[in-house]
Amino acid sequence: MKSGKFWAWVVFVVGAAYFFIPLMATVEFSLRMRRGVHSFDAYQIVLGDPRFQSTFLYSVVAAVFTIILGVLIVVPAAYWIRLRLPQLRPVVEFITLLPLVIPAIVIVFGYIRMYGSNSPLPFLGSNMGANALLVIGYATLALPYMYRAVDTGLRTIDVRTLTEAAQILGAGWGTIIGRVILPNVLIAVLSGAFLTFAIVIGEFTMASLLNRPAFGPYLQNIGANRAYEPAALAIIAFAITWGCMSLIQILSRFAPKSANRPN
């Protein structure tokens, strides 16, 4: 074996060990709740806990609304920037990166000051308002991922020519976005959607400071008070995230293939 290949394997094995050993240790620990034997007791307790079910359901619903809001904002914006305002792309890319630079705690304190019950827009004055504010906040947090995913999808199609082809056939903007653009970037949108889902499911700061019954604060609460259940929850959350990533991979196989190939 060549020495280059040997060292490549060494690096791979060390990397894999760094990743898998803590994971296996967590799995093993989560199975040790019953003294002396391995069991799924911790998983049964977690999955049977009504608070797990309600907080998880809350976060799933919040994720779905976040995805819808993100798609409604990002797809038309990214499309319009590609079509008519390409000179604005660097500015928009910078803006979409801001949520990675500005900590969530800063954003949420801003929200609390701006939208408190005494403000002209009292989102925090009601449960529905606070839920809406949480979804808006999550859409902001997911913006870097959603925008990049959609923009990458748009790059694979000839946006301008397809738009003009649809226009000349009589289509208005709604038809163009709904029947031509969106179906051709659907896989990219789904990638962004699953990334958004993964972010929302585990998010703690915003949900906690806005006092929402989400999965993130529940995870933290369990982690602070129990021994084996947090490990089981970590594995469950990890499985959900990996499930989302796998779905992106599977769905990407069904992407419409480019028609632009030479004769």
Added chain:
Amino acid sequence: MAEPFLSIQHVRKSYGSNTVVQDFSLDVEPGEFVSFLGPSGCGKTTVLRMVAGFEEPSAGKIVVAGKDITRLKPNQRNVGMVFQAYALFPNLTVAQNIAFGLKVAGMSKADADKRVAEMLDMIKLPQMADRYPYQLSGGQQQRIALARAIAPKPKLLLLDEPLSALDAKVRVSLREEIRSIQKKLGITTIFVTHDQEEALSISDRIAVMYGGKAEQVATPFEIYNRPATKFVANFVGTLNVLEGKVTDAASGKVQVDTQEVSLKGKLNGSKSGDTLSLALRPEAISLGLQPGRDSSLSGEISEVHFLGSVIRVRVGIGGNTVSLDTFNSPATPPPAVGEKAEISFSSSDMLVLH
């Protein structure tokens, strides 16, 4: 004269201080096939895009069937267009692509299906209905794009270099197919191309464009044989340009190098002593003296290129070089470089470029 179907009136298009189309006017008769021919950047595609509604003219107006459409949006114009890059919707099958415009127009599914079948028969691809664009060759994709453009029965068909992305063989067969479909449907068509052979072979009229202006609008025969400007003469076909000096304007004598040719009746406005550019198509010149040719010049063969069925010969006449083609004959050896040669032509074929 009948009312023109499409009337482009004094149209101008500027981007800031850069004017890409200047005072362009053209009337197109119903059912006519007009080509915009010119080099890259001459403004031909910009005029087409203004007719389609993708660009708004800075001045002038565009009238279709008596209606001013200058400010209408592209989706309100009832115009069909075929793009260079095919522009088929990748997520839709061939049938769905063709039906797109019909559905947008609100046609019932049964009627749309019938029309799609008609279109697929017309382009001779009835078995392709369920295929996706990526499963088709370039030529097939462009035929589908043509069917999609025609399906909603547009008033006007615009073709934006539809053959440029195809290989030479497909290009020839598809251009003939486009022309035959256009004739069958009688649809008024504007065809943009930079390929003169394409334009000459399928157009009723050609607008040769240069620098944002129409240099000449005429039939292919006139464009080729009676170019109105030096640019048209040079751009369309191969042209031999000889520098000459008028020695006797009254009798039409012009000196080329040290030899004299007679161009009686062709020197309108020229005076003795004027310098002229004289142009001759290669096919108007014969090697050697030929009966029926009233003019000749002698020179020396400078290049010989054997091209199979024809032999391209270049003859130096003083400071000028003339290119001509002769048919290959197995019984006759090709001329040799350095040989003295006589070329003959009819003075009526000589063009005087101003």
